[in-house]
Amino acid sequence: MSADATSHAPGTTINGVSPQQRTIEETLTDTVLASFEKCEDPRLKDLMQALTRHLHTFIREVRLTEAEWDAAIAFLTAAGHITDDKRQEFILLSDVLGASMMTVAVNNEAVGNATEATVFGPFFAEDAPEIPLGGDIAGSASGQPCWVEGTVTDTDGNPVPNARIEVWEADDDGFYDAQYTDGRIAGRAHLYSDKDGNYSFWGLTPTPYPIPHDGPVGMMLEKVGRSPVRASHLHFMVTAPGLRTLVTHIFVTGDPQLEIGDSVFGVKDSLIKDFVPQPAGTPTPDGRDLEGTGWARTRFDIVLAPTGA
Amino acid sequence: MSADATSHAPGTTINGVSPQQRTIEETLTDTVLASFEKCEDPRLKDLMQALTRHLHTFIREVRLTEAEWDAAIAFLTAAGHITDDKRQEFILLSDVLGASMMTVAVNNEAVGNATEATVFGPFFAEDAPEIPLGGDIAGSASGQPCWVEGTVTDTDGNPVPNARIEVWEADDDGFYDAQYTDGRIAGRAHLYSDKDGNYSFWGLTPTPYPIPHDGPVGMMLEKVGRSPVRASHLHFMVTAPGLRTLVTHIFVTGDPQLEIGDSVFGVKDSLIKDFVPQPAGTPTPDGRDLEGTGWARTRFDIVLAPTGA
Ligand SMILES: [Cu+2]
Ligand SMILES: [Fe+3]
Ligand SMILES: [Fe+3]
Structure with missing residues (x-):
């Protein structure tokens, strides 16, 4: 270069x-x-x-060239015309050019050991249900059960009690609840860390999904030989008074899409976590009976930067 | 800077x-x-x-900032939604950022004394009528009659006979024919240079007009304190075998908008021409009887670059 x-x-x-x-x-x-x-x-x-x-x-x-300028105008025009209340082709364009991720980077500057931020994505919802510690976010979303646990601390290692933790993810068909037309709320919830900063919940082992690629952005990706698929991930947004809000994902060690490339460049090495498979019958941390299906477990310790960092 | x-x-x-x-x-x-x-x-x-x-x-x-990124996405979305078969907000955006003019510049590199190119604009039409030398392009378009004459030569000064000269312009209300809904064809024509490369026609003394500014581009211009108005101009496109096609305008010496600034940055000093007022009753070059109205005259000698320059 x-x-x-x-x-x-x-x-x-x-x-x-x-x-x-x-x-x-x-x-x-x-x-x-x-x-x-x-x-x-x-x-x-x-x-x-x-x-x-x-x-x-x-x-x-x-x-x-003038022909290339014409093509750029036509691309933007097509992106404008496919964009509506549900589809946002300009955000996709920003995403696949790494502009969204760069904006995240400059607004969440690295602070020592604080957990790195990544892209917000279009699928957050304000009204996700509250679950207790150890509760299940899946609802009707299909997929392998996955126990997720960790602590929330500040950059000095002090536990952060009562941090609000929003989590959301796609089902194992690669769709978020909002992509179904039946109004379901599934694969999303919020919970609060306990007095020692600990949290845990049942989610789903993340699976890969493509960004919407039937429009001009998808056509561009195809022309340049790029995959529209996102590396498997689980979204987090963590808020606590006096600390910088963290918007991030965790990714899955060994996911082949990590090698192929995440279509929106959201991956940071520090965010790739082991999701350890647990054979059917392995006792669960909370005694939940999974009726003979396998499950997975992972750990994600969250370190929040100071406000204004 | x-x-x-x-x-x-x-x-x-x-x-x-x-x-x-x-x-x-x-x-x-x-x-x-x-x-x-x-x-x-x-x-x-x-x-x-x-x-x-x-x-x-x-x-x-x-x-x-993330708020600025949001604003950029909202701007592009609004531009996409106002764009249709008649309105092209992305071209306007390219124009007011000087990107259109820069594209013209890199595709029409300066060649010695060749006439400089400028922006094409959205109002060219393929089907403009042919007029003879000395004919009138105005049709039903209102404005002060203006005699335009000149020669077409190559960069060595050789006359270019039979060059096709397309000319088009707004009426003195600031509108091109295509902006009216009645299907009129007015203020546009094509003609051919004679065997010595000479040409002449009756047009209209150019007057200023704004680019469409009731959309996001107009709002941006207002926020930054810029005028949406184009300096008064008359469009030319000149084609001849073996020579580079020239797309340009001529501008009017003394037009106040030249000082304020052309909204799409199309002005080049070499393209500003004297439009000399002729009091009512001044004999016309071709003996045309203008029935006691004043008129103007200008000269525009066109030098075509070699093909591939
Ligand atoms: Cu640069
Ligand atoms: Fe996602
Ligand atoms: Fe014009």
Whole structure:
């Protein structure tokens, strides 16, 4: 990627372009930048000027053809037309370009040993039921039962009691409850850590699922030879007073999609956990009778960063 | 703009970010770049990788907030929903960010004395009527009559006979024929240069008009304090065998919008022409009787670049 690194720098961007042409292009960028100088909102001005610089440098660097510009307009138009209350193609586009994950990264800067954040995804719901410690989030969602346990602490190792833990996941057909039309609430719940910061619940062993890929984003992924599938994961959102809200997933050691590549780049090594298979008949931690089916167990210790970090 | 120049270079982009955080962000970009490595179309791969680099650098450089990311998604969604067969908000967006003009620039590189290109705009029509030399393009379009004349030559000064010259413009209410619902064809025509490369026609003295600004792009222009108005202009497209097709406008010396700023950045100094007012009663070049109204005249000598330049 040395070519990438150098070609992003000014003065090295444009190869084989005459000085006359180069002046024309640079003057155009300066004119567009200057057009935002009257903006009274300094942050908006910075954003528009930075967007202009990167967009112009992109076009100049790749020497974008008029046919490619037409294709980009057609792509955005198609994305706009498939987008409605249920489908959000622009978020998918941001996701598959890693722009969503980069936004998460810059808004959740690394703080020592604090648990890393990842993408929020489109399937969180405000109204998930509350379950007690050790309760089951599955409802009618199908899949292998999975015992999940851990502690919530701050970055100094102090337990965080009463942290609100939202968890949600797809069933083993790869669908969230909201993707069914019957109004079910399944595969999601919230619970609270106990006085020592401990939590536990029954979920489902995560399985892979594709992002919606029957639209322009899916077509782009196919053209570039990329999989639309997300690595298997279980979503968490953890909130506690005085601590930074954590939005993250855990992933599954050995999931082949980790090698193929998560379609939205949500994976961090620190978030890949062992989901240990338990043969049918293995006693469960809470004495639950699983009627002769196998299950799995995993541990996820959550470390919350200080607020404002 | 020295800050702009330096902040676009790698290694200086991200200020006040810890080495740990910086590694996280750089690793994410590398992962996304690598995801396009399997793309079998080398040009598409280059485009997607360049897009990724500039998009990621933009997000990192401005430290895009999650609220700003939400606003960007909402903007694109609104642009998608206002776009239909008649309205193209993504083209407007490209226009007001100077991306359309930059694309024109990189596809019509400066060649010596060749006439400069500018944006095509959305109002060209394939089926404009043919007029003879000295004919009138106005039809039912209202405005001050304007005599336009010039020559078409190549960059060596050789006349180009029989060049096809398409011309189109708004009426003095600021509307193109296609913006009326009555199906009129007005303010547009095509003609051919004569054996010495000369051409002439009656058009209308150009007047300013706004781009459609009742949508998200118009709202953005208002927020940043920019005018949606285009500098007054007359469109040309000139084609001749063996020469590069020229898409351009001419602008009007003294038009106040030249100072305020053309909303789509189409102006080049070389394209600003004197439109010389002719008091009522001044004899016309072709003896046309204008029944006591004033008129204007201008000259636009067109120099076509070689094909492939
Ligand atoms: Cu850039
Ligand atoms: Fe998910
Ligand atoms: Fe126009």
